[in-house]
Amino acid sequence: MKFSEKWLRELVNPKVTTQELVDQLTMAGLEVDGVENVAGDFTGVVVGEILSTEQHPDADKLRVCQVAGGGDQLLQVVCGAPNARPGIKIPFALIGAELPPGDDGKKFKIKKAKLRGVESNGMLCAQTELQAGDDDAGLWELADDAPVGEDLRTYLGLDDNVIEVDLTPNRSDCFSLRGLAREVGVLNREDVKHVDTAPVKAVASDSFPVSLSAGEACSRYIGRVIRNVDISKPTPLWMQEKLRRSDVRSIDPVVDVTNYVLLELGQPMHAFDLEKLKGGINVRLASSGEKISLLDGQEIELNNDTLLITDESGPIAMAGIMGGSSTAVSEETKDIFLESAFFHPVAIAGKARSYGLHTDSSHRFERGVDYDLCKLAIERATELLIEIVGGTAGPVICEELADKLPEEKTVVLNKGKIESGLGFAIPDNDVVEILTRLGLTLQTSDKDSWSFKVPSYRFDIDIEQDLLEELARIYGYNNLPTTDMRIPALLPVKSEAETPVEVVTSMLVARGYQEAITYSFIDPKLHKLFDDGEGIALLNPISADMSVMRTSLLPGLVSTLQYNLNRQQQRVRLYEHGLKFVPGKKEGETEQTPMLAGLIYGSRYPVSWAEKGQDVDFFDLKGDLEAILAIGGKEVRFEAAQCKSLHPGQTANVYVDGVFAGYIGALHPQLAKSLDIVKPAYVFEVDLKAVIKSKIPSFAPLSKFPEVNRDLALVVDKQVSSAQLQAEIALGAGSYLKKLKVFDVYSGEGIDPQRKSVAFSLTFQHPSRTLKEEEISEAVQSVVTRLEDEFNASLR
Structure with missing residues (x-):
């Protein structure tokens, strides 16, 4: 909000410089964004x-x-x-x-x-x-x-400054010169000149009927007919200048007066051309499919939760947002109907943005406007209008739903809570003076506490802690005593059964990966490409393409890959760890699971004269995943699998210590094509808890005795995986088997086309003696027998 310093000083004029005034406002929580002269140096x-x-x-x-x-x-x-x-x-x-x-x-x-x-x-x-x-x-x-x-x-009066304040949403009471003056007055213990307007006497008996059909959304509506106005008369220069210095353009006297009252008091108002109104005013919610033409020329199709001002012809204004063109005041207007209303913040919040609109009125109403301000505002506007454009005023019409208006609030402040809550004591007289200058009314007082009635413009004061905050703010945060905090702190317990996430991510970084941080909400269309299940839809999304919670980290990584490819980055290695969100077992429940995901794309090595530019493959990513899963001595197993978003022939489930932990594979060709990804992209996603799981280290004596190696080349069906073979070998070889490794896979000439040869290296060692040849042969024969029985394997 921008305002003229001179205008503010008309209401309260403390003996402080402009810079001191700016510092006071900032330290009171009303951050000043800038100060500039209203005119150049001439x-x-x-x-x-x-x-x-x-x-x-x-x-x-x-x-x-x-x-x-x-x-x-x-x-x-x-x-x-x-x-x-x-x-x-x-x-x-x-x-x-x-x-x-x-x-x-x-x-x-x-x-x-x-x-x-x-x-x-x-x-x-x-x-x-x-x-x-x-x-x-x-x-x-x-x-x-x-x-x-x-x-x-x-x-x-160009020796003036324009001050711009950035108000937090809870301080809607300061969206006016009146509210700012109140703050400056209490900060400097100066009396404030209040904008009090005597009721304008009704000369005519003209009125216009009003009815309220939206319940709590609009519980008070005040209107007044003013006839025989002369809009050709110019807006006074003093008003034009105050508007200009508040970054508001002068249009005509009627609009200028409503804008002036908005800035002065904080009450948004609107004027209708009385001759263009039909029947009576009705404040109601829109019906689905209704349309309205606004003052800015737009035609809007309304949602059924939009609050409207209507007459017999239909919508004539979007309540609290913008008026309609059909009843707009023009140069020919002679009679006007002036309105001032209270709209509940919940009824206005977010509505303007949903239509791509933002006005000074909506900015205030969605944060909260004083429900007791309507009468004063309409009297002030009437007074100014008659002074500028003449005319005769009719009586003030007030329609309200008394039981729907906000209730008066009373807050009790215990005296002992001030020192315990703020860390210092404030004299009783100062407490009462600060809070009463802020507009609170002292109702009762005893030796232990005070009871204060909260003014209607302070929507942000509900509990005792709010009053403590006000005392600290006005007393001055820079005046609070500095004390050393004494909080008993226990060192966090770090279990050896868990590997720190930083160790895992550091290994990925060392292997050339870069961390990506993506949004937890994604486009529903992108979600459908990766998951057939229903995602969790947001009730109030930022935009339509960010309206579903992710059920996997992969959509975010693939979108990041697209972003990089569009910027000529052809070698990409990414990882991310974060939460995925899936519907829980109970309705409305959400399960959040920490996951780790990775993606590789493009050439295996950075561009170099010594490299031939080979592209990555499945086993590059599998090797990286095995490396991080090997931390902590876990048992890892891969099994061929099927997944909607992955290549049907290059996908595997990942098992850690026999429990499913995630999957790895190449992005499905059709999915990659739909996303304009030319080369194969390889991804993995695993449960982060499984990744950081570790076995507690224990010492085993080193054997002094020699190792014995045996190689086995087995011919098996192509559908049999090496992981299945390794599991059977481990069972049949006995406890002296120390190492087991695949060192060759062959299919082709000399072997049945439906079969393949897999060669294993087996290493045996006894902890306390040298193994005998018979023991080794017996173990190898046991392995061969098991593989023959289980997989119809034969020695090559």
């Missing part, structure tokens, strides 16, 4: 009036103007502005004036000059030339009653 510019103009004899786009304001005599000025004409009052830079610096950083000094042979004594200025606004279409036209010859800075 001197010698006065209010001038063009009395006559004539065409320049040698230039079509220049006019020779006779200008008053530089003393007793008229001065001749050559001007190229398209709106230079007799009768207007404009900024007039006299000879010797200095205008704000340009791009070169130097001030521009006005000198007597000749333009195309015609003498020019000064310069007529636009807003941008004085750095006092954004309008550079022509001369800055001042009010008709501007005093000719008066210094422009003095006349417009």
Whole structure:
């Protein structure tokens, strides 16, 4: 929110500098984003009036103007502005004036000059030339009653600053000059000039019927008819300037007054052209399929949870967001219906954004507007309108659902909680003064506690801790005493049965992987490519393509691969560890499982003169996965499997200590094609708990006796995996088998096409003696017999 410092100081004027004021607001939790002058640094510019103009004899786009304001005599000025004409009052830079610096950083000094042979004594200025606004279409036209010859800075009060504050959503009470003044007043213990308006007497009896059909969404609606207004009258300069310095464009007196009240009091308002209204006002929820044409020209199809202002013709405004074009005030408007209402924050929150809209009204209503402010706002707006555009006011019509209005809140503050909660004591008188200056009303007091009534504009105060926060904020966070924290801290227990995640990720990084961190919510279409099951839909998603919780980490990694490929990164190695979300056994329950996933794509090695540019394959990724699963001495097994998103012939389930832990494989060719991934991509995803699981180390004496090696080449059916063979060999070889390794796989000439040869290296060793040849032969024969019986294997 932007506001004029001078406007704020009209309500409360502490004896502090601008910088001190800014520091106070920031330390009170109202962070100041910026401070800038309302106009550039210039001197010698006065209010001038063009009395006559004539065409320049040698230039079509220049006019020779006779200008008053530089003393007793008229001065001749050559001007190229398209709106230079007799009768207007404009900024007039006299000879010797200095205008704000340009791009070169130097001030521009006005000198007597000749333009195309015609003498020019000064310069007529636009807003941008004085750095006092954004309008550079022509001369800055001042009010008709501007005093000719008066210094422009003095006349417009340009020795002012625009302050921009970034308010947190809980401080909706500060979205107005009135609320900010209240904060400045309590911070400096200064009295605040309240905006109190006497009720405007109803001269006419005209009224317009109002009904409320949306329950709690709109529990109070106040309206008033004002007839015979003259919209052709200009908005006063003082109001235009206050609006401009708050970054609000002046439009017409009626709109300007509603915007002014919005900034001054914080109450959004709207004015309808009374002649365009039909029947009566009804505040209700939209019906599905209804449409409305808005003031900005958009036609919106409404959802059935949108709050509307309607008449007999249908929707005429989106409540708390924007008015409709069908009842808009125009130059022909003579009678208006002015509205001021309370809309519940829940009824407005998120609605504007769902239609791609954002207005000053919605920004305030969705955070909470004082439900007791409507009457004051409509009286203030009526007073200003009659003062500016005339007219006669009818009675104020107030429709409300008393049982649906927010309830008054009372909060008890225990005196002992102040010191225990804040770490220091505050005198009782200071406590009461701070809280009452903030608008709370002291109801009861005794030696142990106070009871305060919370004002209707403080939606954020509910419990005792909220009052403690207010005391600390106003007393000053920088005034809080510094104390050493004494908290007994126990060192975390680190079990040897778990490997730290950092050890696993460090190994992946050492193997060339880079960590990816992706969103936990993904596009439903992407979810369907990886999982046939139903994902968990978000109730209030950021966008349509981020509306489902991920059931796997792979969609995020594959999307990251796409992002890299689109930026000419052809060698990609990624990993991520995070949660996946799947529906639980009970309805509405969600299971969250920590997972580790990896992806490789492109060439096996970085580009090098010594490498031939081989692409990665299944076994590159399998080797990396085996390496990290080997940490902690776990038993790992792979079995051929099927998975929706993976290649049917290059997919395996991963088992850790006999328990399913995840899967590994190549991305399905059809899936890769649909995502424009040209080369094979290989992925794995395993349960992180299985990865970090470790066996507690135990010492075993080293054998001093020699190892004995035996090689076995077995011919088996191609469907038999080496993992199955290894499991049987381990069972048949006995307890003296120390190592078992596959060192050759062959199929081709000399072997049945339906079979293959798998060669194993077996290493035997006894812990306390040398093994005999008979023992080795017996163990090998036992292995061969088991494999013959189980897999119809034969020695090659």
